Amino acid sequence: MNDWINRKSQKIPKQQGAGSNLVATSQQSYVPSYLTHNSQSNAEEKQIYQHLLHLVQVKSPNEMLERCRALFVEGADYPEPEILLILDKITASKTAVHEFKFFINRCCHILINRWHMQPQLHYAIPELIKLLATEPTRSRTTSFRYRNIRKLRELIQMFIVSEQYLTLRRFVEVMTRTIEENTPPEPQALISLIGRYSYLYEHCLISDDSTFEHQWRVKQIQAQAQKQFEVDLSKYVTYQVRRNQILKKASVEEAERILRPVNNPTLLSDRDLHTALQHWIGKVEGNYTYQELAQKFLQSNQKVNSISDFKDNLYEYLISSITGGSGKRQWQQKLHTQLKNTLPQANAQKPDEFLIMRICSQLLNFLIVESHLSIQHFNLIDLITNQGTLITTELLLKIVLICPKVKPYLEKRLTILFQHYESANTSDIKWLVKILEQVNIAVVIYFGNIDISYFKEIG
Secondary structure (H helix, E strand, O other): OHHHHHHHHOOOOOOOOOOOOOOOOOOOOOOOHHHHOOOOOOHHHHHHHHHHHHHHHHOOHHHHHHHHHHHHHHOOOOOOHHHHHHHHHHHHOOOHHHHHHHHHHHHHHHHHHHHHOOHHHOOHHHHHHHHHOOOOOOOHHHOOOHHHHHHHHHHHHHHOOOHHHHHHHHHHHHHOOOOOOOOOOOOOEHHHHHHHOHHHHHHHOOOOOOOHHHHHHHHHHHHHHHHHHHHHHHHHHHHHHHHHHHHOOOOHHHHHHHOOOOOOOOOOOHHHHHHHHHHHHOOEOOOEOHHHHHHHHHHHOOOOOOHHHHHHHHHHHHHOOOOOOHHHHHHHHHHHHHHHOOOHHHOOOOOOHHHHHHHHHHHHHHHOOOEOOEOOOHHHHHHHHHHHHHHHHHHHHHHHHHOHHHHHHHHHHHHHHHHHHOOOEHHHOHHHHHHHHHHHHHHHHHHOOOOOHHHHHHO
Protein backbone atom coordinates (compact mmCIF):
# COMPACT_ATOMS: atom_id res chain seq x y z
CA MET A 1 0.00 0.00 0.00
CA ASN A 2 2.91 2.37 0.67
CA ASP A 3 3.96 2.05 -2.96
CA TRP A 4 0.50 3.10 -4.00
CA ILE A 5 0.40 6.10 -1.67
CA ASN A 6 3.95 7.19 -2.41
CA ARG A 7 3.21 7.50 -6.11
CA LYS A 8 1.09 10.56 -5.32
CA SER A 9 4.33 12.45 -4.82
CA GLN A 10 5.67 11.57 -8.27
CA LYS A 11 6.35 14.62 -10.39
CA ILE A 12 3.66 15.29 -12.95
CA PRO A 13 5.18 15.68 -16.43
CA LYS A 14 4.73 18.92 -18.28
CA GLN A 15 1.68 19.05 -20.48
CA GLN A 16 2.22 17.89 -24.01
CA GLY A 17 0.38 18.59 -27.20
CA ALA A 18 -3.33 18.03 -27.57
CA GLY A 19 -2.76 14.74 -29.31
CA SER A 20 -0.49 13.28 -26.64
CA ASN A 21 -1.77 10.73 -24.17
CA LEU A 22 0.29 9.68 -21.18
CA VAL A 23 -2.53 7.57 -19.85
CA ALA A 24 -2.50 5.21 -22.76
CA THR A 25 -0.64 4.90 -26.02
CA SER A 26 -3.78 3.21 -27.30
CA GLN A 27 -7.10 2.42 -25.73
CA GLN A 28 -6.44 -1.30 -25.99
CA SER A 29 -3.02 -1.19 -24.30
CA TYR A 30 -3.91 0.86 -21.23
CA VAL A 31 -2.76 -0.72 -17.96
CA PRO A 32 -3.07 1.11 -14.62
CA SER A 33 0.21 2.08 -12.97
CA TYR A 34 -0.58 0.04 -9.84
CA LEU A 35 -0.56 -3.14 -11.96
CA THR A 36 2.69 -2.39 -13.79
CA HIS A 37 4.66 -1.17 -10.76
CA ASN A 38 5.69 -3.26 -7.78
CA SER A 39 2.34 -2.76 -6.10
CA GLN A 40 1.84 -4.36 -2.71
CA SER A 41 -1.86 -4.89 -3.38
CA ASN A 42 -2.79 -8.47 -2.48
CA ALA A 43 -3.43 -11.16 -5.07
CA GLU A 44 -7.23 -11.06 -4.72
CA GLU A 45 -7.37 -7.34 -5.39
CA LYS A 46 -5.19 -7.71 -8.46
CA GLN A 47 -7.48 -10.41 -9.80
CA ILE A 48 -10.46 -8.06 -9.54
CA TYR A 49 -8.49 -5.25 -11.20
CA GLN A 50 -7.46 -7.48 -14.09
CA HIS A 51 -11.01 -8.75 -14.43
CA LEU A 52 -12.46 -5.21 -14.65
CA LEU A 53 -9.66 -4.07 -16.92
CA HIS A 54 -10.52 -6.83 -19.39
CA LEU A 55 -14.28 -6.31 -19.21
CA VAL A 56 -14.22 -2.54 -19.67
CA GLN A 57 -12.45 -3.04 -23.00
CA VAL A 58 -15.06 -5.44 -24.38
CA LYS A 59 -18.31 -4.44 -22.64
CA SER A 60 -20.44 -1.36 -23.14
CA PRO A 61 -20.70 1.17 -20.27
CA ASN A 62 -24.28 0.08 -19.59
CA GLU A 63 -23.18 -3.53 -19.32
CA MET A 64 -20.36 -2.52 -16.99
CA LEU A 65 -22.76 -0.55 -14.81
CA GLU A 66 -24.95 -3.62 -14.46
CA ARG A 67 -21.88 -5.68 -13.61
CA CYS A 68 -20.90 -3.16 -10.92
CA ARG A 69 -24.39 -3.23 -9.48
CA ALA A 70 -24.31 -7.01 -9.20
CA LEU A 71 -20.76 -7.14 -7.83
CA PHE A 72 -20.54 -4.15 -5.49
CA VAL A 73 -24.15 -3.23 -4.62
CA GLU A 74 -26.11 -6.49 -4.67
CA GLY A 75 -23.20 -8.81 -3.96
CA ALA A 76 -25.05 -11.56 -5.78
CA ASP A 77 -26.00 -12.99 -9.20
CA TYR A 78 -22.69 -12.03 -10.78
CA PRO A 79 -22.08 -13.82 -14.13
CA GLU A 80 -18.72 -15.18 -12.92
CA PRO A 81 -19.34 -16.65 -9.44
CA GLU A 82 -15.62 -17.07 -8.84
CA ILE A 83 -15.21 -13.26 -8.88
CA LEU A 84 -17.77 -12.98 -6.08
CA LEU A 85 -15.78 -15.48 -4.05
CA ILE A 86 -12.63 -13.42 -4.58
CA LEU A 87 -14.49 -10.28 -3.46
CA ASP A 88 -15.66 -12.17 -0.36
CA LYS A 89 -12.03 -12.83 0.57
CA ILE A 90 -11.25 -9.12 0.20
CA THR A 91 -14.17 -8.01 2.37
CA ALA A 92 -13.39 -10.65 4.99
CA SER A 93 -9.81 -9.47 5.34
CA LYS A 94 -8.74 -8.09 8.73
CA THR A 95 -7.56 -4.92 6.98
CA ALA A 96 -10.76 -4.40 4.98
CA VAL A 97 -12.10 -1.69 7.29
CA HIS A 98 -9.07 0.46 6.48
CA GLU A 99 -8.15 -0.71 2.98
CA PHE A 100 -11.44 -1.42 1.19
CA LYS A 101 -12.04 2.26 0.34
CA PHE A 102 -8.75 2.31 -1.56
CA PHE A 103 -9.59 -0.93 -3.35
CA ILE A 104 -13.03 0.19 -4.52
CA ASN A 105 -11.63 3.57 -5.51
CA ARG A 106 -9.12 1.87 -7.80
CA CYS A 107 -11.87 -0.26 -9.29
CA CYS A 108 -13.77 2.91 -10.13
CA HIS A 109 -10.73 4.48 -11.71
CA ILE A 110 -10.15 1.50 -13.98
CA LEU A 111 -13.55 2.18 -15.54
CA ILE A 112 -13.18 5.98 -15.41
CA ASN A 113 -9.79 5.80 -17.13
CA ARG A 114 -11.30 3.91 -20.04
CA TRP A 115 -14.49 5.94 -20.36
CA HIS A 116 -12.73 9.27 -20.03
CA MET A 117 -10.71 8.54 -23.17
CA GLN A 118 -13.92 8.65 -25.24
CA PRO A 119 -16.16 11.73 -24.78
CA GLN A 120 -19.24 9.79 -25.92
CA LEU A 121 -18.79 7.51 -22.90
CA HIS A 122 -18.44 10.28 -20.30
CA TYR A 123 -22.10 9.88 -19.33
CA ALA A 124 -21.27 6.60 -17.60
CA ILE A 125 -18.87 8.15 -15.07
CA PRO A 126 -21.48 10.01 -12.97
CA GLU A 127 -23.76 6.99 -13.31
CA LEU A 128 -21.09 4.80 -11.76
CA ILE A 129 -20.53 7.15 -8.83
CA LYS A 130 -24.28 7.46 -8.24
CA LEU A 131 -24.73 3.69 -8.51
CA LEU A 132 -22.41 2.95 -5.60
CA ALA A 133 -24.57 5.05 -3.27
CA THR A 134 -27.81 3.24 -4.16
CA GLU A 135 -29.46 0.63 -1.99
CA PRO A 136 -29.54 -3.04 -3.09
CA THR A 137 -32.82 -4.17 -4.62
CA ARG A 138 -32.83 -7.73 -3.32
CA SER A 139 -33.29 -8.83 0.26
CA ARG A 140 -30.10 -9.97 1.94
CA THR A 141 -31.94 -12.24 4.37
CA THR A 142 -33.07 -14.59 1.62
CA SER A 143 -29.58 -15.21 0.33
CA PHE A 144 -27.26 -17.97 1.47
CA ARG A 145 -24.56 -15.27 1.13
CA TYR A 146 -26.24 -13.09 3.75
CA ARG A 147 -23.13 -12.52 5.87
CA ASN A 148 -20.93 -11.75 2.89
CA ILE A 149 -23.46 -9.31 1.45
CA ARG A 150 -23.92 -7.59 4.82
CA LYS A 151 -20.16 -7.13 5.17
CA LEU A 152 -19.87 -5.83 1.62
CA ARG A 153 -22.66 -3.31 2.22
CA GLU A 154 -21.06 -2.10 5.45
CA LEU A 155 -17.79 -1.48 3.62
CA ILE A 156 -19.53 0.27 0.72
CA GLN A 157 -21.34 2.52 3.20
CA MET A 158 -17.96 3.41 4.73
CA PHE A 159 -16.62 4.13 1.26
CA ILE A 160 -19.37 6.58 0.30
CA VAL A 161 -18.56 8.78 3.30
CA SER A 162 -14.81 8.61 2.68
CA GLU A 163 -12.58 11.26 1.16
CA GLN A 164 -12.04 8.93 -1.80
CA TYR A 165 -15.74 8.97 -2.69
CA LEU A 166 -16.03 12.73 -2.13
CA THR A 167 -13.08 13.22 -4.48
CA LEU A 168 -14.87 11.13 -7.11
CA ARG A 169 -18.02 13.23 -6.65
CA ARG A 170 -16.05 16.44 -7.17
CA PHE A 171 -14.48 14.97 -10.27
CA VAL A 172 -17.96 14.20 -11.62
CA GLU A 173 -19.08 17.77 -10.91
CA VAL A 174 -16.11 19.07 -12.90
CA MET A 175 -16.87 16.75 -15.80
CA THR A 176 -20.56 17.62 -15.95
CA ARG A 177 -20.10 21.33 -15.32
CA THR A 178 -22.18 23.74 -17.38
CA ILE A 179 -21.48 27.46 -17.34
CA GLU A 180 -24.50 29.27 -15.94
CA GLU A 181 -26.05 32.24 -17.70
CA ASN A 182 -25.53 35.73 -16.32
CA THR A 183 -27.99 35.18 -13.46
CA PRO A 184 -26.70 33.34 -10.38
CA PRO A 185 -27.86 29.72 -10.03
CA GLU A 186 -30.67 28.65 -7.77
CA PRO A 187 -29.58 27.67 -4.25
CA GLN A 188 -27.54 24.48 -4.43
CA ALA A 189 -24.76 22.68 -2.60
CA LEU A 190 -21.36 24.33 -2.93
CA ILE A 191 -19.86 21.12 -4.32
CA SER A 192 -21.84 21.69 -7.52
CA LEU A 193 -19.68 24.78 -8.20
CA ILE A 194 -16.29 23.02 -8.04
CA GLY A 195 -16.05 22.99 -11.83
CA ARG A 196 -15.82 26.79 -11.84
CA TYR A 197 -12.61 26.96 -9.82
CA SER A 198 -9.77 25.29 -11.65
CA TYR A 199 -7.25 26.55 -9.10
CA LEU A 200 -8.82 24.15 -6.57
CA TYR A 201 -8.72 21.06 -8.79
CA GLU A 202 -5.35 19.72 -7.71
CA HIS A 203 -6.34 19.70 -4.04
CA CYS A 204 -10.02 18.82 -4.48
CA LEU A 205 -9.79 16.11 -7.14
CA ILE A 206 -6.67 14.23 -6.06
CA SER A 207 -6.75 12.01 -2.98
CA ASP A 208 -3.92 10.28 -1.14
CA ASP A 209 -4.23 7.13 -3.25
CA SER A 210 -4.75 8.78 -6.65
CA THR A 211 -2.89 7.07 -9.46
CA PHE A 212 -0.25 8.80 -11.52
CA GLU A 213 -2.68 8.66 -14.44
CA HIS A 214 -5.44 10.38 -12.48
CA GLN A 215 -3.09 13.12 -11.31
CA TRP A 216 -2.06 13.72 -14.92
CA ARG A 217 -5.70 13.77 -16.05
CA VAL A 218 -6.62 16.34 -13.40
CA LYS A 219 -3.72 18.53 -14.53
CA GLN A 220 -4.98 18.37 -18.10
CA ILE A 221 -8.56 19.17 -17.11
CA GLN A 222 -7.34 22.00 -14.91
CA ALA A 223 -5.38 23.59 -17.76
CA GLN A 224 -8.37 23.31 -20.09
CA ALA A 225 -10.76 24.81 -17.54
CA GLN A 226 -8.49 27.77 -16.82
CA LYS A 227 -7.98 28.41 -20.52
CA GLN A 228 -11.75 28.32 -21.10
CA PHE A 229 -12.36 30.81 -18.31
CA GLU A 230 -9.67 33.09 -19.71
CA VAL A 231 -11.35 32.95 -23.13
CA ASP A 232 -14.82 33.57 -21.67
CA LEU A 233 -13.60 36.49 -19.56
CA SER A 234 -11.76 38.01 -22.52
CA LYS A 235 -14.86 37.76 -24.70
CA TYR A 236 -16.97 39.40 -22.02
CA VAL A 237 -14.53 42.28 -21.53
CA THR A 238 -14.17 42.77 -25.29
CA TYR A 239 -17.95 42.95 -25.58
CA GLN A 240 -18.19 45.49 -22.75
CA VAL A 241 -15.42 47.68 -24.23
CA ARG A 242 -17.00 47.69 -27.69
CA ARG A 243 -20.44 48.33 -26.21
CA ASN A 244 -19.13 51.33 -24.26
CA GLN A 245 -17.49 52.69 -27.40
CA ILE A 246 -20.72 52.39 -29.39
CA LEU A 247 -22.79 53.97 -26.63
CA LYS A 248 -20.69 57.13 -26.89
CA LYS A 249 -22.13 57.64 -30.36
CA ALA A 250 -25.37 55.67 -30.47
CA SER A 251 -28.30 54.43 -28.38
CA VAL A 252 -28.59 51.25 -26.33
CA GLU A 253 -30.87 49.79 -29.01
CA GLU A 254 -28.24 50.47 -31.66
CA ALA A 255 -25.54 48.84 -29.56
CA GLU A 256 -27.68 45.75 -29.04
CA ARG A 257 -28.37 45.55 -32.76
CA ILE A 258 -24.69 45.74 -33.69
CA LEU A 259 -23.25 43.46 -31.01
CA ARG A 260 -24.10 39.94 -29.99
CA PRO A 261 -24.37 39.91 -26.18
CA VAL A 262 -21.76 37.95 -24.25
CA ASN A 263 -22.78 36.52 -20.89
CA ASN A 264 -20.97 37.28 -17.67
CA PRO A 265 -18.82 34.14 -17.07
CA THR A 266 -18.80 34.57 -13.29
CA LEU A 267 -21.37 34.31 -10.51
CA LEU A 268 -20.77 37.96 -9.61
CA SER A 269 -23.26 40.55 -10.76
CA ASP A 270 -22.21 42.60 -13.80
CA ARG A 271 -21.60 45.53 -11.46
CA ASP A 272 -19.45 43.50 -9.04
CA LEU A 273 -17.48 41.99 -11.92
CA HIS A 274 -16.90 45.45 -13.38
CA THR A 275 -15.67 46.67 -9.98
CA ALA A 276 -13.41 43.65 -9.54
CA LEU A 277 -11.82 44.08 -12.97
CA GLN A 278 -11.18 47.76 -12.33
CA HIS A 279 -9.72 46.85 -8.95
CA TRP A 280 -7.32 44.21 -10.25
CA ILE A 281 -6.23 46.06 -13.37
CA GLY A 282 -6.46 49.75 -12.50
CA LYS A 283 -4.26 52.00 -10.42
CA VAL A 284 -4.51 51.71 -6.63
CA GLU A 285 -2.82 53.31 -3.63
CA GLY A 286 -1.54 56.26 -5.55
CA ASN A 287 -0.68 55.48 -9.13
CA TYR A 288 0.34 51.82 -9.04
CA THR A 289 -1.20 48.54 -10.07
CA TYR A 290 -1.01 45.65 -7.60
CA GLN A 291 1.79 44.11 -9.64
CA GLU A 292 3.73 47.39 -9.52
CA LEU A 293 3.13 47.71 -5.76
CA ALA A 294 4.52 44.22 -5.26
CA GLN A 295 7.60 45.01 -7.36
CA LYS A 296 8.12 48.27 -5.49
CA PHE A 297 7.91 46.42 -2.17
CA LEU A 298 10.42 43.76 -3.27
CA GLN A 299 12.87 46.35 -4.60
CA SER A 300 12.71 48.41 -1.42
CA ASN A 301 13.46 45.30 0.66
CA GLN A 302 16.51 44.11 -1.25
CA LYS A 303 18.81 45.83 1.24
CA VAL A 304 16.88 44.98 4.40
CA ASN A 305 19.25 43.42 6.93
CA SER A 306 16.88 41.60 9.23
CA ILE A 307 13.64 39.62 9.20
CA SER A 308 12.37 42.01 11.86
CA ASP A 309 12.69 44.95 9.46
CA PHE A 310 11.18 42.90 6.65
CA LYS A 311 8.12 42.10 8.79
CA ASP A 312 7.72 45.79 9.65
CA ASN A 313 7.75 46.68 5.95
CA LEU A 314 5.38 43.82 5.13
CA TYR A 315 2.98 45.12 7.77
CA GLU A 316 2.93 48.58 6.14
CA TYR A 317 2.52 47.01 2.67
CA LEU A 318 -0.50 44.99 3.77
CA ILE A 319 -2.21 47.45 6.11
CA SER A 320 -2.42 50.08 3.38
CA SER A 321 -5.29 48.05 1.90
CA ILE A 322 -7.39 48.16 5.06
CA THR A 323 -10.00 50.90 5.16
CA GLY A 324 -12.38 52.28 7.78
CA GLY A 325 -12.07 53.56 11.34
CA SER A 326 -12.38 51.05 14.17
CA GLY A 327 -12.17 48.13 11.74
CA LYS A 328 -8.86 49.39 10.43
CA ARG A 329 -7.41 49.89 13.90
CA GLN A 330 -8.52 46.40 14.90
CA TRP A 331 -6.87 44.81 11.91
CA GLN A 332 -3.73 46.87 12.31
CA GLN A 333 -3.36 45.35 15.76
CA LYS A 334 -4.15 41.83 14.56
CA LEU A 335 -1.64 41.96 11.72
CA HIS A 336 1.01 43.53 13.92
CA THR A 337 0.61 40.83 16.56
CA GLN A 338 0.60 38.04 13.98
CA LEU A 339 3.80 39.24 12.31
CA LYS A 340 5.49 39.86 15.63
CA ASN A 341 4.79 36.27 16.68
CA THR A 342 5.90 34.78 13.36
CA LEU A 343 9.42 33.29 13.45
CA PRO A 344 10.59 35.53 16.34
CA GLN A 345 13.75 33.40 16.60
CA ALA A 346 14.73 34.56 13.10
CA ASN A 347 14.29 38.30 13.71
CA ALA A 348 18.00 39.04 13.49
CA GLN A 349 18.60 36.92 10.38
CA LYS A 350 18.90 38.37 6.92
CA PRO A 351 15.77 37.69 4.81
CA ASP A 352 16.03 34.87 2.29
CA GLU A 353 13.54 33.05 0.07
CA PHE A 354 12.87 30.30 2.59
CA LEU A 355 12.15 32.65 5.50
CA ILE A 356 9.94 34.90 3.35
CA MET A 357 7.98 31.86 2.18
CA ARG A 358 7.42 30.75 5.77
CA ILE A 359 6.23 34.18 6.82
CA CYS A 360 3.85 34.48 3.86
CA SER A 361 2.48 30.96 4.24
CA GLN A 362 1.78 31.53 7.93
CA LEU A 363 0.06 34.78 7.05
CA LEU A 364 -2.25 32.87 4.70
CA ASN A 365 -2.97 30.39 7.48
CA PHE A 366 -3.82 33.28 9.76
CA LEU A 367 -6.02 35.07 7.22
CA ILE A 368 -7.89 32.01 5.90
CA VAL A 369 -7.62 28.77 7.86
CA GLU A 370 -4.83 26.83 9.55
CA SER A 371 -5.52 23.30 8.30
CA HIS A 372 -8.25 20.70 7.88
CA LEU A 373 -7.53 19.70 11.48
CA SER A 374 -8.08 23.26 12.70
CA ILE A 375 -10.95 24.62 10.63
CA GLN A 376 -11.53 27.80 12.64
CA HIS A 377 -11.65 30.80 10.32
CA PHE A 378 -12.84 33.65 12.53
CA ASN A 379 -10.18 35.98 11.14
CA LEU A 380 -11.46 35.53 7.59
CA ILE A 381 -15.09 36.07 8.59
CA ASP A 382 -14.13 39.12 10.66
CA LEU A 383 -12.12 40.56 7.78
CA ILE A 384 -14.94 40.03 5.29
CA THR A 385 -17.48 41.53 7.72
CA ASN A 386 -15.37 44.66 8.23
CA GLN A 387 -13.77 45.06 4.82
CA GLY A 388 -15.82 43.08 2.30
CA THR A 389 -14.78 40.25 0.01
CA LEU A 390 -12.89 42.41 -2.49
CA ILE A 391 -10.49 43.92 0.06
CA THR A 392 -10.09 40.50 1.65
CA THR A 393 -9.13 39.01 -1.71
CA GLU A 394 -6.79 41.96 -2.25
CA LEU A 395 -4.86 41.13 0.93
CA LEU A 396 -4.45 37.51 -0.17
CA LEU A 397 -3.32 38.60 -3.64
CA LYS A 398 -0.76 41.08 -2.29
CA ILE A 399 0.89 38.28 -0.33
CA VAL A 400 1.06 35.95 -3.33
CA LEU A 401 2.38 38.70 -5.63
CA ILE A 402 5.45 39.27 -3.45
CA CYS A 403 5.97 35.52 -2.99
CA PRO A 404 4.48 33.55 -5.91
CA LYS A 405 5.73 30.27 -4.47
CA VAL A 406 3.02 30.44 -1.78
CA LYS A 407 0.26 30.38 -4.39
CA PRO A 408 -0.24 26.61 -3.72
CA TYR A 409 -0.65 27.48 -0.03
CA LEU A 410 -3.42 29.92 -0.92
CA GLU A 411 -5.11 27.29 -3.08
CA LYS A 412 -4.83 24.69 -0.33
CA ARG A 413 -6.32 27.01 2.33
CA LEU A 414 -9.26 27.83 0.05
CA THR A 415 -9.67 24.13 -0.72
CA ILE A 416 -9.95 23.37 3.00
CA LEU A 417 -12.74 25.94 3.28
CA PHE A 418 -14.42 24.64 0.13
CA GLN A 419 -14.42 21.08 1.45
CA HIS A 420 -15.65 22.22 4.85
CA TYR A 421 -18.66 23.93 3.27
CA GLU A 422 -19.18 21.76 0.18
CA SER A 423 -22.48 20.34 1.45
CA ALA A 424 -23.76 23.78 2.50
CA ASN A 425 -26.33 25.70 0.47
CA THR A 426 -24.68 28.43 -1.57
CA SER A 427 -27.37 30.89 -0.47
CA ASP A 428 -26.04 30.52 3.09
CA ILE A 429 -22.37 31.11 2.21
CA LYS A 430 -22.52 33.89 -0.38
CA TRP A 431 -19.38 35.38 1.15
CA LEU A 432 -17.38 32.26 0.28
CA VAL A 433 -18.75 32.09 -3.27
CA LYS A 434 -17.75 35.74 -3.77
CA ILE A 435 -14.23 35.07 -2.46
CA LEU A 436 -13.84 32.06 -4.77
CA GLU A 437 -15.07 34.05 -7.76
CA GLN A 438 -12.82 37.05 -7.08
CA VAL A 439 -9.77 34.85 -6.53
CA ASN A 440 -10.60 33.11 -9.82
CA ILE A 441 -10.51 36.44 -11.64
CA ALA A 442 -7.32 37.57 -9.91
CA VAL A 443 -5.56 34.25 -10.62
CA VAL A 444 -6.19 34.35 -14.39
CA ILE A 445 -5.27 38.05 -14.60
CA TYR A 446 -1.98 37.77 -12.71
CA PHE A 447 -0.95 34.14 -13.24
CA GLY A 448 -2.75 33.11 -16.41
CA ASN A 449 -2.08 33.70 -20.10
CA ILE A 450 -4.74 36.34 -20.60
CA ASP A 451 -3.91 39.60 -22.37
CA ILE A 452 -5.18 42.32 -20.05
CA SER A 453 -3.88 45.32 -22.00
CA TYR A 454 -7.30 46.19 -23.41
CA PHE A 455 -9.09 45.36 -20.13
CA LYS A 456 -8.13 48.83 -18.94
CA GLU A 457 -10.58 50.27 -21.45
CA ILE A 458 -13.53 48.75 -19.62
CA GLY A 459 -13.62 51.76 -17.24
